[in-house]
Amino acid sequence: MHKPIYIFVTGGVTSSLGKGIISASIAKLLQARGYAVTIQKLDPYINVDPGTLNPYEHGECYVTEDGAETDLDLGYYERFTNIKTSQANNVTTGRIYQSVINKERRGDYLGETVQVIPHITDEIKYSVQLLGNKGEFDFVITEIGGTVGDIESLPYIEAVRQMRWELTNRCLVIHLTLVPYLSAAGELKTKPTQHSVKLLLESGVQPDIIVCRTERHLNDNIRKKIALFCNVEKTSVIESIDADTIYDVPVLMLSEKLDVEILRKINISVDKEPELKVWREFLYKLKNPKGEVNIGLIGKYVELKDAYKSIVESLIHASTANEIKVNIIMVQSEHINESNLNIKLENIDGILVAPGFGERGIEGKILSIKFARENKIPFLGICLGMQCAVVEFGRNVLGYKGAYSTEINENTKYPVIDLMEDQKKISGLGGTMRLGSYPCDLKKGTKVYEVYQKQHIKERHRHRYEFNNNYLDKYQDAGMIASGINPKDNLVEIIEIKEHPWFVGVQFHPEYQSTVAKPHPLFVRFVEAAIMKK
Numbered sequence: 001m002h003k004p005i006y007i008f009v010t011g012g013v014t015s016s017l018g019k020g021i022i023s024a025s026i027a028k029l030l031q032a033r034g035y036a037v038t039i040q041k042l043d044p045y046i047n048v049d050p051g052t053l054n055p056y057e058h059g060e061c062y063v064t065e066d067g068a069e070t071d072l073d074l075g076y077y078e079r080f081t082n083i084k085t086s087q088a089n090n091v092t093t094g095r096i097y098q099s100v101i102n103k104e105r106r107g108d109y110l111g112e113t114v115q116v117i118p119h120i121t122d123e124i125k126y127s128v129q130l131l132g133n134k135g136e137f138d139f140v141i142t143e144i145g146g147t148v149g150d151i152e153s154l155p156y157i158e159a160v161r162q163m164r165w166e167l168t169n170r171c172l173v174i175h176l177t178l179v180p181y182l183s184a185a186g187e188l189k190t191k192p193t194q195h196s197v198k199l200l201l202e203s204g205v206q207p208d209i210i211v212c213r214t215e216r217h218l219n220d221n222i223r224k225k226i227a228l229f230c231n232v233e234k235t236s237v238i239e240s241i242d243a244d245t246i247y248d249v250p251v252l253m254l255s256e257k258l259d260v261e262i263l264r265k266i267n268i269s270v271d272k273e274p275e276l277k278v279w280r281e282f283l284y285k286l287k288n289p290k291g292e293v294n295i296g297l298i299g300k301y302v303e304l305k306d307a308y309k310s311i312v313e314s315l316i317h318a319s320t321a322n323e324i325k326v327n328i329i330m331v332q333s334e335h336i337n338e339s340n341l342n343i344k345l346e347n348i349d350g351i352l353v354a355p356g357f358g359e360r361g362i363e364g365k366i367l368s369i370k371f372a373r374e375n376k377i378p379f380l381g382i383c384l385g386m387q388c389a390v391v392e393f394g395r396n397v398l399g400y401k402g403a404y405s406t407e408i409n410e411n412t413k414y415p416v417i418d419l420m421e422d423q424k425k426i427s428g429l430g431g432t433m434r435l436g437s438y439p440c441d442l443k444k445g446t447k448v449y450e451v452y453q454k455q456h457i458k459e460r461h462r463h464r465y466e467f468n469n470n471y472l473d474k475y476q477d478a479g480m481i482a483s484g485i486n487p488k489d490n491l492v493e494i495i496e497i498k499e500h501p502w503f504v505g506v507q508f509h510p511e512y513q514s515t516v517a518k519p520h521p522l523f524v525r526f527v528e529a530a531i532m533k534k
């Protein structure tokens with residue numbers, strides 16, 4: 001295939017039906033059939049990117065290799081397909097408008113009235129086709145955020161309508177809806193699906209395939225009814241039943257023949273099964289653990305399961321690599337104090353201190369690290385978690401009373417974590433952190449060298465503060481060493497404590513690189529250390 005096929009995934013009835021997982025599963029199945037795929041997310045909000053959003057809004061902010069701050073769905077895309085995404089894979093309304101307004105100011109539209117149609121819709125179509133025009137992909141899957149009928153998503157649906165018209169058979173629309181079960185009536189209801197398809201039709205878009213999210217199996221009658229009312233073939237009504245794990249979804253979609261249906265729509269016949277050996281092995285290990293281990297995840301967004309999405313998924317990947325079940329115990333760092341520390345961290349075999357910004361809950365993180373250090377519990381600190389480990393060591397081992405990061409206390413006598421030099425000149429907050437992939441050199445003979453089994457690594461970053469190198473000698477003499485350094489500007493990227501079975505803090509985010517096909521070695525070895533401790 002030289003000209004790519006565009007597959008749009010829209011959502012109806014409610015949000016949170018799992019469009020991201022369905023999109024990633026479609027990509028996985030097509031990839032497993034040997035096609036080159038990429039997935040993109042269009043977000044209808046006006047923020048230029050989700051970088052400045054509170055995790056309470058849309059969950060974690062995912063960071064790509066090229067330093068884009070993106071929607072967490074891109075994390076699923078990478079974890080499922082093991083293919084890297086980039087800024088081009090996440091476009092928001094803010095970004096679209098920013099680009100159109102910049103063009104207008106430059107004079108590109110001289111003489112024209114700049115309007116939603118065609119200027120905004122052209123920009124949307126351009127962004128979608130940017131990936132396809134690279135000539136690298138057979139399929140570009142575009143997930144449209146929000147729910148059809150939202151005012152914000154109208155220009156996107158209009159862009160889909162235009163692309164279908166322009167590309168005819170190179171464009172497919174898959175609509176994900178809800179088929180609720182009414183227990184009082186004892187039956188599944190198709191009406192919400194009919195209505196959401198009607199809404200799509202009002203915008204001139206007829207879906208080709210309808211994926212029905214449901215708690216109960218769809219019987220033949222329900223499938224027939226949806227087909228009849230929504231103008232699709234019965235084979236194009238696909239059931240997406242609630243699954244034990246998101247990693248079941250590609251296999252469930254395979255048994256519903258979603259991939260076959262997609263290929264049939266573009267006149268490609270299939271005679272063989274997709275290659276899912278690694279995936280199935282992963283699922284088998286996930287479902288047949290040989291034991292269990294408790295990992296405490298210490299953070300301030302514990303009531304929100306999406307806030308630490310990539311970390312949670314990385315622990316799941318590490319659990320299968322160790323053939324063990326990882327119980328993730330979320331601990332609210334704000335509630336931790338000297339007197340309840342023992343109880344809060346009781347029965348925990350490994351302590352992971354989460355990334356974050358600002359003061360809330362930070363003292364609880366520092367206390368947990370002290371507990372891990374003193375009781376020789378395996379510890380992994382990520383970004384702010386690593387910075388807290390440096391603060392804790394400064395205060396309690398080096399005797400630096402009141403040591404802190406200048407993010408929290410600008411006037412601390414011991415600024416062991418400080419703003420990076422090039423951050424000092426920055427004024428705006430959007431997209432101005434140290435972002436994306438940077439190289440790091442590991443010291444031989446250290447824990448991390450043993451973990452990665454190589455000297456040069458690359459990991460993704462998202463921070464403004466850093467280990468203050470003025471204190472490096474004092475730390476190293478006292479036993480906390482810098483085992484990973486950025487070769488160009490000498491920034492400390494990894495610290496570890498020599499006299500501890502497993503104590504590692506990383507300034508970067510390893511969780512962004514862990515996938516089903518390649519669980520991240522830091523998580524794998526951290527979980528292994530927790531098993532050994534147990």
Ligand code: GLN
Nearest residue numbers: 355356383384463464465
């Ligand atoms: N707030 C810290 C910084 O900006 C840590 C950021 C993070 O944990 N991602 O450096």
